[in-house]
Amino acid sequence: MVNDPEQIQEVERLVEAIAAFRDIEDDEACALAVSRALEEWPSYQTKLRQVRQQRVNALKEQGRTWKEIGQLLGGISAARAQQIGKGQSGAQRRRADREAQGPVAG
Numbered sequence: 861m862v863n864d865p866e867q868i869q870e871v872e873r874l875v876e877a878i879a880a881f882r883d884i885e886d887d888e889a890c891a892l893a894v895s896r897a898l899e900e901w902p903s904y905q906t907k908l909r910q911v912r913q914q915r916v917n918a919l920k921e922q923g924r925t926w927k928e929i930g931q932l933l934g935g936i937s938a939a940r941a942q943q944i945g946k947g948q949s950g951a952q953r954r955r956a957d958r959e960a961q962g963p964v965a966g
Contacts (some may be wrong), residue, residue, distance in 0.1 A: 881897070914943065916929055917945050926945075
C-alpha cells in the first residue's frame, strides 16, 4: 500500500544517504564522493525507472486502471501512467512531440 512504512522508509533512507554527503567534514573527500555519486547517478535513475515500470505494469495486470495507477503515483494523469508502463521517459516524450510537429520553418 501507498502508506506502507517500509516504502516510506526506503525513500527516507535514500534522502538520508544523499544528505550524508554534507556531513563529510573534509572538503576534498566530500567533493570527490559527490562527484563519484553523480557519475553513477544516471545508471541508478535508469534502474529506478525500470523498477517503477515493472511495478506499474504489475498493477495494470492486477486489473488497476491507468487512472487509478496515476493516482497512486502522486496524482499524475492516466496518460502519463500509461507512458510509464511503456517505459517512456520525459525526454522521449518531448522528442516525439517535436518530431510530430515536423520541421520548423526558418
